[in-house]
Amino acid sequence: MYSYKHKVKYYETDKMGVTHHSNYIRFMEEARTDFLISHGFDYAKLEEMGIISPVVSIECKYRNTTTYPDVIDIFVSVEEVKAAKIRFNYIMKKADDTVCIEAASEHCFITKDGKIARLKKDFPEFFEAMTKLAENK
């Protein structure tokens, strides 16, 4: 099963001796863009075309801590595709298979005219691929 690997950096820890909780939000972004590339959708290319995809919401449950130099396995899945929004789920695990993070994020897409995209109409290929992933999750 596909996972994105993030090796915790020393500078990502805090004085509690663990990965600072804000960094997992960054790992979600890394994993999500990698996941989309693995399905043929390259965020860097979207941006060059004038499309941006702001984060609409984040939820994150902290189950276990990690620290430098842990390697975290991040499993991304598409939970739901709505008219104008897509929701991803994230499970992060340590090498010993304990879950450290359960999270979700929602994103909309802004077209180059500055409007919120209707996914089915504006990006039909993307809509279809994501819907298929959501069905097979």
Add this chain to the structure above:
Amino acid sequence: MYSYKHKVKYYETDKMGVTHHSNYIRFMEEARTDFLISHGFDYAKLEEMGIISPVVSIECKYRNTTTYPDVIDIFVSVEEVKAAKIRFNYIMKKADDTVCIEAASEHCFITKDGKIARLKKDFPEFFEAMTKLAENK
């Protein structure tokens, strides 16, 4: 009404031209520790006593973007005090009073023996003060 002010730094922006969404999680921490100090509870002193307070969960809704050099007003309140957990709410506003962030975070407390604190028994003064703030929110 009490608010904590965060001035967005250039290094907190990203190539979309706005404050990167992960940074608001950091602003929540800044505002929360400042809020607790304003109510007589200094996290740095707690930590010196061997008590730590991990984040249990985060929720964050992104309503509007900010960018350098915006000044964000962060309003913190205690939403709920449970046996072993406390939940804070956050509203962040821009200078023109538009809401940019609505968020919440939950925290537990670990005693110096490494156990999850029962707030009422282990930190009665803190429990009482936070409960009062939750009632008056």
Add this chain to the structure above:
Amino acid sequence: MYSYKHKVKYYETDKMGVTHHSNYIRFMEEARTDFLISHGFDYAKLEEMGIISPVVSIECKYRNTTTYPDVIDIFVSVEEVKAAKIRFNYIMKKADDTVCIEAASEHCFITKDGKIARLKKDFPEFFEAMTKLAENK
């Protein structure tokens, strides 16, 4: 004497228990932009005019550590103004007056045509003000 104050954030510390060394480079940026505003030059406005000012070089000597929640006093001065480059010095001190950081940074300026600015010709007012500061340092 003018100083910019940075209060160290919890998320700026690392598992060594101190402010991560990369963050001082960020504090230099905060202090420099604040210093320039205090002399009438607002970087945000320059950028709106299409002018950007990349960092050309950084030097930083780490004399003493700081940690959350230390307040650092940052003293900025103009060391030298060259044809196309300006060099700033930074001294950072803790509350007890011990020096924690001695640093310098060099910057050039890119005009809206994408060319490296000749300071005297392209930004005469800025050139003169900075030269005066360098002479009186």
Add this chain to the structure above:
Amino acid sequence: MYSYKHKVKYYETDKMGVTHHSNYIRFMEEARTDFLISHGFDYAKLEEMGIISPVVSIECKYRNTTTYPDVIDIFVSVEEVKAAKIRFNYIMKKADDTVCIEAASEHCFITKDGKIARLKKDFPEFFEAMTKLAENK
């Protein structure tokens, strides 16, 4: 020739559209710890033994910008081993082989008694290995 690869993350860019200059200091740390592991010296294990290695100084020249999703090749070498200090050099290159960063960092080592280590006496194996690398650079 050995190089450490860093893929620039979206959250490492700033509103100028490029990797924020402070992040290269972090990439140096990543590359240095990876370089030391590749020569048999694991910083995480040193730290477990009570040894820490603070950064004494940093120098960084910014030759070219990078941005998301560039992959940067980082070449680390030992420039000099002194009695109590070691100096590393860094060259960072983009995929097209243009140099983006030339940098150096100096580090001392603190023994578990809290004293600055004399490398030859306190860590003879490490001293010898690093000296050999400095000679063959």
